[in-house]
Amino acid sequence: MRGRLAGLRARLLAAMLATAGVTLLVAALALLPSLQSQLKRQSESSLRAATVSSRAVIQQRVAPATPAQVEADPLNRTLVPRPDLFVLQDAALDLRNRVDGRVVVLDLTPTPLWDSENGSALPRQAIYRALVAGDTITTEDGDTAVVVTPLTKGEKEVGLLVTQKRLTDVAAAVRQVRRAFLTAALAGLAVAVLLASGLAATLVRRLRRLRQAAMRITAEGPTASVPLDTGGDEVGDLARAFASMQEALQRQEQARRAFVATASHELRTPLTSLGWSLELLDEDLRDGAPDLEDARAQVEGAHAQLLRLQRLAAELLDLSRLDATVELRREPVELGELARAVAAEFEQEAADQDVRLDVARPRGPCWAGGDPGAMARIVRILLDNALRFSPAGSAITVEPAYAGEQAVIAVQDEGPGVPEDERERIFERFQRGRRTGGEGGFGLGLAIGRELARRQDGSLTLEPRAGDASGARFVLRLPIDLPTGGHPGEAAETGTAAGVVD
Numbered sequence: 001m002r003g004r005l006a007g008l009r010a011r012l013l014a015a016m017l018a019t020a021g022v023t024l025l026v027a028a029l030a031l032l033p034s035l036q037s038q039l040k041r042q043s044e045s046s047l048r049a050a051t052v053s054s055r056a057v058i059q060q061r062v063a064p065a066t067p068a069q070v071e072a073d074p075l076n077r078t079l080v081p082r083p084d085l086f087v088l089q090d091a092a093l094d095l096r097n098r099v100d101g102r103v104v105v106l107d108l109t110p111t112p113l114w115d116s117e118n119g120s121a122l123p124r125q126a127i128y129r130a131l132v133a134g135d136t137i138t139t140e141d142g143d144t145a146v147v148v149t150p151l152t153k154g155e156k157e158v159g160l161l162v163t164q165k166r167l168t169d170v171a172a173a174v175r176q177v178r179r180a181f182l183t184a185a186l187a188g189l190a191v192a193v194l195l196a197s198g199l200a201a202t203l204v205r206r207l208r209r210l211r212q213a214a215m216r217i218t219a220e221g222p223t224a225s226v227p228l229d230t231g232g233d234e235v236g237d238l239a240r241a242f243a244s245m246q247e248a249l250q251r252q253e254q255a256r257r258a259f260v261a262t263a264s265h266e267l268r269t270p271l272t273s274l275g276w277s278l279e280l281l282d283e284d285l286r287d288g289a290p291d292l293e294d295a296r297a298q299v300e301g302a303h304a305q306l307l308r309l310q311r312l313a314a315e316l317l318d319l320s321r322l323d324a325t326v327e328l329r330r331e332p333v334e335l336g337e338l339a340r341a342v343a344a345e346f347e348q349e350a351a352d353q354d355v356r357l358d359v360a361r362p363r364g365p366c367w368a369g370g371d372p373g374a375m376a377r378i379v380r381i382l383l384d385n386a387l388r389f390s391p392a393g394s395a396i397t398v399e400p401a402y403a404g405e406q407a408v409i410a411v412q413d414e415g416p417g418v419p420e421d422e423r424e425r426i427f428e429r430f431q432r433g434r435r436t437g438g439e440g441g442f443g444l445g446l447a448i449g450r451e452l453a454r455r456q457d458g459s460l461t462l463e464p465r466a467g468d469a470s471g472a473r474f475v476l477r478l479p480i481d482l483p484t485g486g487h488p489g490e491a492a493e494t495g496t497a498a499g500v501v502d
Helices: 002-059 067-072 082-099 124-133 168-220 234-287 292-323 335-345 347-352 372-389 445-455 489-494
Strands: 102-106 112-115 137-141 144-153 156-166 331-334 356-359 367-370 395-403 406-412 459-463 473-479
Touching: 002 082, 002 137, 002 144, 002 156, 002 168, 082 102, 082 112, 082 156, 124 137, 124 144, 124 156, 168 234, 234 292, 292 445, 331 335, 331 372, 335 347, 335 356, 335 372, 335 395, 335 406, 347 356, 367 372, 367 406, 367 473, 372 395, 372 406, 372 445, 372 473, 445 459, 445 473
Parallel strands: 356 395
Antiparallel strands: 102 112, 102 156, 137 144, 144 156, 331 367, 395 406, 406 473, 459 473
C-alpha cells in the first residue's frame, strides 16, 4: 500500500508538471509567432506612414526642367534644379533620421537623384511595381521592409521616393521576449514543482493516515481510535465519512453484543422453564398417579413459555425478511376492519390483565394503501407493546381515521409513558426503554414496525399525549388508497375520528 501511495504522489506530480508544461508550450506557440508578425506589420506601417508624410516636401523639390533650362542645358530634362538640390538633401536626411533606414530619391529613369547609401543595390522589383501601379507599394525584401511611393507635380509623376529599413530590431525584440518567456516558464515550472510536491505530500500523508486507521479498525475492531481530519476538501469529507462509518460499526457492534446477551437470556429462560415443566410431568407420569391440577399448571406454564419463544422467533423472522428486502404488496386496506380484527386477537390477554381494549369507529370507511399483513403486524406490535405497560384497570384505545393527506391508526395507552430522551432510541434495533418493568424481549418490535411502515411509504412515530395525560401514543401513518370505484372526495366525506390530530 505504501508503494501505491508513493506511486500516487509521483503521478500527481507528473500530472501537474505536464499540465504546466503543456500550458506554457501552448502559450509560447500562440504568443511568439503572432508577436513577430505583429511587430513586422507595425514596423512596415510606421515606415509607410513616415514615407508618405515626407513625400509632399520632397516632391516639391523634384520637378521637370523648365523650357529655359532645357535651352541652356538640353541634357537636363529630369534633373533637379541645382539651387534646390541642397533643400532636397535636407528633406531626405530628415526622413532618413526618422525611419532609421535608407532613403533614395529617383527620377523616372529610374536614376538616383539622392541616395543615403550610395552603391547599394536598389529594390528593382518594388520600384517597377510602383511605376506600374502608380501608387505606394509596401513589401519585404528578405529581412528588409521596402516602401516605394510616386512623387508627383500636379497630376504628373516626376520621380519615386524609396525607403528601406532592416527588421533586425524586430527579430531582436522577439529574441528578447523569447528569452524572458523562457526564464518565466522555468521559474513557473520550478514553482509548480514545489507546489505539486507539497500538495502531493500532504494528500498522500492524509490518505496514509486513513489507511492506517482502516488497518487499526481491522485489527482492533470498531472501537479503535482514529485521528480526525478537519480539512474542508474531498479528503476531509472522506475522513468524516470514514468516522461516520466507524460510529455506525460501533453501534452495530454494540447492538450485536446486546443481541447476543439478550438472546442468550431470553431464549435460555423459556427453554429452562420448558425443561423443568417436562421433567415434572415426566416424574408425575412415572409415579403412575399424576396430580392433574399440578399437571395442568405445568402445561399452562409450558404453553406460556412456548408462546414466548414463538414471539421471539417471529421477531427474528420479521427482522431477517426486512434485511432481505422481501417485496411487500400494495392494495387498498380498510383500517377500521383491520384494527378490529387485530384487536380481537388480544381481547383475552387484555381481559386477563384487567385492561379495557377499545377500537374507535370512524364515521365511514378509512382506506390506506399497503400490505395487509405488514399493516396487521405493525398493529400487533403496538397492541402487544401497550399491553405490556398498561396497569390493571386502564384502557387501550385504537383509533383509525383520516388525517390530512394520510390515513392513520393511533394506539394509545395509560401506562408510564416514554421519557423524552428515549423517544427515538426505542425505535432502534435491540434497544429497550428503562421502564420495561422486567418484561422480556429482544427490543425489535418497534424497530420492525417503523421499517415496515417506511417500506409502505408511511411512518411510525411516538407522539406526545394532549395535556397532562399519561401513557404513550403511537401513530402509524399510511398513504390514502381508495378501492376501485372510489373517488377522492370519499376520504373527505368520511371525516376524522375523535382524538386523531392532523
